[in-house]
Amino acid sequence: MASILPLTETDPIDALLSAHGLRRTTAARLVLGWLLAHPDTSYTHAQLQLALVGDDAEAPGVTLDRVTLYRLIDRLTQVGLLLCRVDASRVRRYQAMPTSVHAIPHFECQSCHRDSPLAGALRANGVDLERAAESAMQALKALGYQGMSMDFAVRGVCADCATGTTPPQGVPA
Incomplete structure (x- = not known):
């Protein structure tokens, strides 16, 4: 007979990524976590990259190069976890999509x-x-x-x- 393990609390960011068919990488958790922690602020790609570099306490040793961040933002937007707006200057801005x-x-x-x-x-x-x-x-x-x-x-x-x-x-x- 198999033993039943107690249910453990799932990380909400991991749960969101899994529910949307995305891999639960450190980079994905870092980006989504940052944007969820700042729900009323939209960031350009460059602003987000700077913010994440300054927030290395969340994921020490993780570096997000420009292309990786672009691809990750694109995937998060495609599955509806991020909202992408293009302003009048044609600059893309991203923020967490409220449920x-x-x-x-x-x-x-x-x-x-x-x-x-x-x-x-x-x-x-x-x-x-x-x-x-x-x-x-x-x-x-x-x-x-x-x-x-x-x-x-x-x-x-x-x-x-x-x-x-x-x-x-x-x-x-």
């Missing part, structure tokens, strides 16, 4: 290129926005489209740039 989110409203500053979530600012109209997104997704699904996500972007100049004040520390420019 069961079809649309993430955000504001892109054309001056400092900060990307700010608008969920709090649109609280009163959030239900209408979610209804509109869900309606559009259902219409496209009925036409046979699959694996969709929606991106609502408002572009302009943020209040900090408009008034000449400096953006808060820690916000990627």
